[in-house]
Amino acid sequence: MLLIHPPVVRPCEAPAGIARLAGFLRIRGYECRTVDLNLEGLRYRIEHPDLQGSSGDTWARRALKNRSTRLLQLSDWETYGRIDRYGSAVRSLNRVLAADPSGVSGRITLANYEDPALSPLRSPDLIRAAEEPERNPFYAYFSQRLASLIEEKPPRTIGFSLNYLTQALCTFAMIGYLRKHHGNIRVILGGGLVTSWKSRPDWRNPFTGWVDDLVSGPGEPYLADTLSLENARSEAPPCYDDLPRTDYLAPGFILPYSTSRGCYWRRCAFCPEKAEENPYCPIPPKQALGELGTLIPSTKPILIHFLDNALSPAMMTALIQSPPGIPWYGFSRFTPELKDAGFCRALKAAGCVMLKLGLESGDQHVLDSLDKGIDLQSATQTLKWLHEAGIGTYVYLLFGTPAETPEAAGHTLDFISRHAAWIDFLNISVFNLPAFSREAAQLDSFPFYEGDLSLYMNFHHPRGWNRGKVRQFLDREFRRHGAVAPILRRDPPCFTSNHAPLFLLAERGETKALMPKTGCRKSPRPPLSGNP
Numbered sequence: 387m388l389l390i391h392p393p394v395v396r397p398c399e400a401p402a403g404i405a406r407l408a409g410f411l412r413i414r415g416y417e418c419r420t421v422d423l424n425l426e427g428l429r430y431r432i433e434h435p436d437l438q439g440s441s442g443d444t445w446a447r448r449a450l451k452n453r454s455t456r457l458l459q460l461s462d463w464e465t466y467g468r469i470d471r472y473g474s475a476v477r478s479l480n481r482v483l484a485a486d487p488s489g490v491s492g493r494i495t496l497a498n499y500e501d502p503a504l505s506p507l508r509s510p511d512l513i514r515a516a517e518e519p520e521r522n523p524f525y526a527y528f529s530q531r532l533a534s535l536i537e538e539k540p541p542r543t544i545g546f547s548l549n550y551l552t553q554a555l556c557t558f559a560m561i562g563y564l565r566k567h568h569g570n571i572r573v574i575l576g577g578g579l580v581t582s583w584k585s586r587p588d589w590r591n592p593f594t595g596w597v598d599d600l601v602s603g604p605g606e607p608y609l610a611d612t613l614s615l616e617n618a619r620s621e622a623p624p625c626y627d628d629l630p631r632t633d634y635l636a637p638g639f640i641l642p643y644s645t646s647r648g649c650y651w652r653r654c655a656f657c658p659e660k661a662e663e664n665p666y667c668p669i670p671p672k673q674a675l676g677e678l679g680t681l682i683p684s685t686k687p688i689l690i691h692f693l694d695n696a697l698s699p700a701m702m703t704a705l706i707q708s709p710p711g712i713p714w715y716g717f718s719r720f721t722p723e724l725k726d727a728g729f730c731r732a733l734k735a736a737g738c739v740m741l742k743l744g745l746e747s748g749d750q751h752v753l754d755s756l757d758k759g760i761d762l763q764s765a766t767q768t769l770k771w772l773h774e775a776g777i778g779t780y781v782y783l784l785f786g787t788p789a790e791t792p793e794a795a796g797h798t799l800d801f802i803s804r805h806a807a808w809i810d811f812l813n814i815s816v817f818n819l820p821a822f823s824r825e826a827a828q829l830d831s832f833p834f835y836e837g838d839l840s841l842y843m844n845f846h847h848p849r850g851w852n853r854g855k856v857r858q859f860l861d862r863e864f865r866r867h868g869a870v871a872p873i874l875r876r877d878p879p880c881f882t883s884n885h886a887p888l889f890l891l892a893e894r895g896e897t898k899a900l901m902p903k904t905g906c907r908k909s910p911r912p913p914l915s916g917n918p
Contacts, residue, residue, distance in 0.1 A: 387411065387416070387417070387418040387419075387541055387542065387543045387544070387545060388418070388419050388421065388535060388536075388541040388543070388544045388545070389404040389407055389408060389418060389419065389420045389421070389544075389545045389547065390404070390420075390421050390423055390544060390545065390546050390547065390560070391403070391404055391420075391421070391422045391423060391424050391425075391547050392423055392424060392546055392547070392548065392553045392556050392557040392560060393423060393424040393427045393428060393494075393499060393524055393553060393556045394424060394427075394428065394494060394495075394496075394497070394498055394499040394552050394553060394556060395424055395497070395549070395550055395552060395553060396496060396497050396635075396880070396881050396884055397424060397425045397428050397429070397496065397634055397635050398634055398635050398636050398640060398881055398884045398885065399634055399636065399639075399640040399641075399642050399691060399884065400422065400626055400629045400630075400634065400639070400640075400641075400642060401420075401422055401424070401547060401629070401642075402624060402642035402643065402644060402693055403547045403549065403577060403605075404420045404545075404547050405420060405624035405625055405626050405629065405642075406624040406644075407545075407605050407606070407609065408420045408624070408625040408627075408628070409622040409623050409624045409625040410605075410606050410609065410622055411609065411613075411615075412622070412625055413621065413622035414615045414616070416613060416615065419535070419539070419541070419628055420625075420628040420629060421531075421535065421628065422629055422630070423524075423527075423528055423531065423560075424553070425630070425633055425634060426527070426531065427524045427527050427528060427556075428483070428494075428496065429457075429633065430524075430527040431482075431483055431494065431523070431524070431527070432453055432457065432479060432482050432483065433453070433454075433457075434526075434527075445481055446481050446482075446484070446485055448478075449478040449479070449481035449482045449485075450481075450482055450485065452478060453478070453479065453482050456474075456475040456478045456479050456482075457479070457635070459471065459472070459475040460472075460475055460476075460479075460635040460636070460637075461632075461635070461636070461637055462637060463637045463888075463892055463897045463900075463901065464892075465637075466637065466885070466888045466889050466891070466892040466897075467889075467892040467893065469875070469876065469878070469889070472878060472879075472885075472889075473878075473879050476496065476878075476879050476880045476881070477879070479496060480495045480496055480880070483495055483496065492522070492523050492555075494523055495880065496635070496880050496881070497552070497880050497881070498552045499523075499552055499553075499555060499556060501515075501555055504555055505835075505836075505837055506551045506552075506554035506555055506839070507551070507835050507836070507837030507838075507839045507840045508836070508837040508838060508839065509592035509593065509837075509838050509839055510592075511555075511837075512554060512555065512558040512593070512839075513558070513592070513593070513596065515555045515556075515558040515559045515562065516558040516559065516561050516562030516565065516596050517562055518559075518562070519559040519560070519562040519563040519566070521559075522555065522556060522559035524556055524559070525559065525563070528556075528559075528560050528563065529563055529567075532560065532563060532564065532568075533567070536568055536571070540571075541571060542571065542572060543571065543572040543573075543574060544564060544571055544572070544573055544574075545573075545574045545575070545576065545605075546560070546561070546573070546574070546575050546576070546577070547576060547577040548575055548576070548577040548578075548579045548580055549577040549578040549579055550578075550579060551579065553579070554579065557575070558596070561573055561575075561596055561597065562596070565596060572598045572599075573596070573597050573598050574597070574598060574599045574600075574601060574608075575593075575597045575599070575600050575601065576600070576601035576602075576605050576608070580600055580601065580602060581602045581603055581662065581664070582658065582662060582841055583600075583839055583841075584600060584602040585602070585661070585662035585663070585822070586821075586822060586841075587822060592838070599612075603664070604647060604667075622677075623676075623677035623678075623680050623681050624643065624677075624681065626641075626681070626684070626685055627684075631685065631686070635881075636688070636689075636885070636888065637688060637888065637897075637900075638686075638687065638688030638689070638900060638901075639685050639686060639687045639688065640687060640688065640689045640690075640691055640884075641681060641682070641685050641687035641689070641690045641691065641712075642691045642693055643674075643677070643678065643681065643690060643691070643692060643693065644669075644692065644693040644694055645668060645669050645671070645674040645692060645694055645697065645698070645701050646666065646667060646668040646669060646694045646695070646698065646701075647664070647665075647666070647667040648664045648665050648666035648667055648695065649664075649666060649695040649696060650666050650668070650696065650698055651696065651719060651759060652666060653757045653759065654756055654757055654758055655755065655756045655757050655823075655825050656756070656787070656817075656819065656820055656823045656825050656826075657820075657823070658820050658823070658841070659695065660823070660824075661820050661822050661823040661824065668698060668700075668701075671700055671701050671703075671704035672704070674701065674704070675704055675705075675708050675710075678690070678710050679710075682710060682711065682712060687712055688712070688713070688900040689712065689713050689714065689715070689739070689887060689888070689891075689900075690710060690712050690713070690714035690715075690737075691714070691715060691716065691884070692714060692715070692716025692717070693716070694716060694717060695717060696717050696718055696719045696744075697716050697717065697718050699721050699722075699723050702718070702723065702733060703723075705733070705736045705737070705738075706729075706732045706733060706735075706736045709735070709736040709737050710736075710737055711737070712737060713737050713738075713739040713887065713891060713896070713900070714737050714738060714739065715738065715739050715740040715741065715742070715778075715887045716741070716742065717741070717742045717743075717744070718741045718742070718743060719743075719744070719759070719760075720743060720745070720759075720760045720764055720765050720768050722764070724741075724767075724768040724771065724772065725764050725767040725768055725771065726771070727771045727774065727775070729771075730771040730772050730774070730775035730777060731775045733775065733777060734775040734776050734777050738777050739777065739778060739887045739890055739891055739896075740777060740778035740779070740780060740810070740886060740887040740890055741772060741777060741778070741779060741780070742780040742782065742883055743768070743779060743780065743781050743782065744758075744782045745760065745765060745781050745782060745783060746758060746760075746782065746783060746784040746787075747783070747784065747787070747790065747794065747797075747798050748762065748783075748797050748798035748799070748800065748801025748802060749790070749793075749794035749795075749797040749798060749801075750762050751789065751794065752787060752789045752790050752794050755787075755788075755789035756787060756789065762801065766805065769781075769805050769808040769809065770808055772808070773807070773808040776894070778810040778811070778886070778887065778890040779808065779809050779810050779811070780810065780811040780812075780813065780883050780886055781802075781809050781811070781812055781813070782812075782813045782815070783798060783802070783812065783813065783814050783815065784815050784816075784817055785798070785814070785815070785816055785817065785856050785859070785860060786816050786817040786847070786851060786852075786853060786856040787817045788817075788825075788829060788845075788847065788848055788849075790817075790849075790851055791849050791851055792851060792855070792859065795851075795856070795859055795864075799863065799864050799867060799870070802869070802870055802873075803867055803868075803869035803870060806869040806870065806872075806873060809873055810873070810876065810886070810890065811873065811876055811877050811882075811883065811886050812870070812873050812874055812877070813877075813882065813883065814860060814864070814865075814874075816853055816856055816857065816860075817856075818834065818842040819831060819834070819842055819843045819844065819845050820841065820842060820843075821840065821841055821842055821843045822841075826843060826845075829845040829846070829848070830845060830846040830848075831843040831844065831845040831846075832844055832845070832846075876889070
């Protein structure tokens with residue numbers, strides 16, 4: 387079996403989903419391979435010599451000339467001590483990716499792929515992407531790479547992990563190539579986006595003939611059943627053996643790891659996890675620590691990224707009791723434990739460099755209406771103790787929810803400005819209504835995005851606080867506020883929270899112990915050749 391992570395997502399860490407499936411299969415003696423075609427495809431587009439001189443734009447030509455230097459900069463710890471240098475490197479690489487010598491359609495960045503003629507929200511467009519794979523900007527690479535992989539060791543099955551809309555068009559282009567040239571290979575499609583599609587109450591599979599199986603939820607039970615393997619519950623850590631250690635755009639290997647699936651809270655209004663009825667399935671802390679104890683020596687990471695929707699208090703306590711010995715970060719709720727100064731100091735001692743916190747609003751009525759389980763006084767204490775402990779905070783805000791008013795949005799601005807000294811980064815979003823949430827039926831909704839695969843709706847705000855007014859408030863007041871603007875300027879462009887902890891480590895002088903004994907790596911592997 388060949389498991390593929392398709393373009394385009396941020397190429398800063400290895401794909402955890404296919405690594406988890408690889409560990410599950412290999413401990414049961416089933417042969418499989420994992421390939422990160424997202425990383426490979428993006429680097430190929432950046433490094434391929436045919437791009438040289440492909441644009442007449444002065445900035446693009448300069449970016450093409452300096453692309454090797456820019457790649458090196460994102461692999462160098464020194465870059466993460468200077469947001470201006472970092473931003474220049476990211477913008478330059480995005481200009482290289484935007485250069486289009488082949489004449490194919492679409493715009494690529496380090497975090498996104500868009501085709502002006504095709505939408506990942508419409509199944510006919512995804513089928514067209516499969517029918518015409520040659521029009522995909524990654525075709526020159528993936529057609530050769532897939533042919534090489536299949537010739538080297540022919541797989542009976544190829545599985546694609548499709549988690550984000552930004553991957554959908556490329557995924558179906560690769561499926562189309564396989565159907566045209568290797569039609570005897572079984573194709574399966576799973577991942578978070580597929581799970582969301584199949585959770586729609588009106589779901590009808592439009593991809594018959596292109597995809598043999600669409601897998602919803604965890605892939606282990608499906609694989610156990612299809613391959614007649616014993617014990618569907620995974621008892622092995624993820625396996626990253628096939629994936630590179632030094633090619634990702636970071637100063638070292640970042641280990642992605644999840645201690646649970648789903649969310650232990652599952653009460654927030656409009657939550658897709660609740661709407662899709664995804665169960666909460668934690669790995670016992672002892673098992674998780676054991677898996678990390680296996681993974682850390684083999685991958686030698688500089689940072690652990692916990693992928694959980696929210697790290698449970700039990701898991702955080704386990705990390706305090708048995709620190710992994712490597713800096714780590716992840717999402718957390720505003721739990722009672724974080725109101726304790728001693729607990730926060732213990733988290734810092736255990737390696738916690740940053741927590742991502744979903745505050746959503748600085749208005750208590752809005753929080754109560756969303757059933758967030760957060761009181762603002764506790765949030766204040768949490769932010770204070772995390773800051774004093776030396777743990778960075780990446781705070782998420784959500785504007786335009788049905789319970790919010792302009793006055794409530796002002797309360798959020800006031801809360802953030804009063805606590806600005808304790809907030810390192812901010813993520814600002816405008817509310818999208820999950821189309822099939824229970825609460826959506828109570829609102830006057832209408833289509834947001836056209837397409838049979840759309841998961842969100844627009845709505846007439848019950849208090850007239852519609853998207854246009856929300857965006858006007860954010861642009862004219864929130865982002866320009868004297869206490870807020872400096873926080874927003876700190877956010878790493880393009881990579882945002884994925885690279886934010888690297889800046890904190892560099893800022894606090896905590897990177898020396900993470901460098902190889904020979905010094906910081908100054909060069910990634912040689913450029914990809916024209917023939918993968």
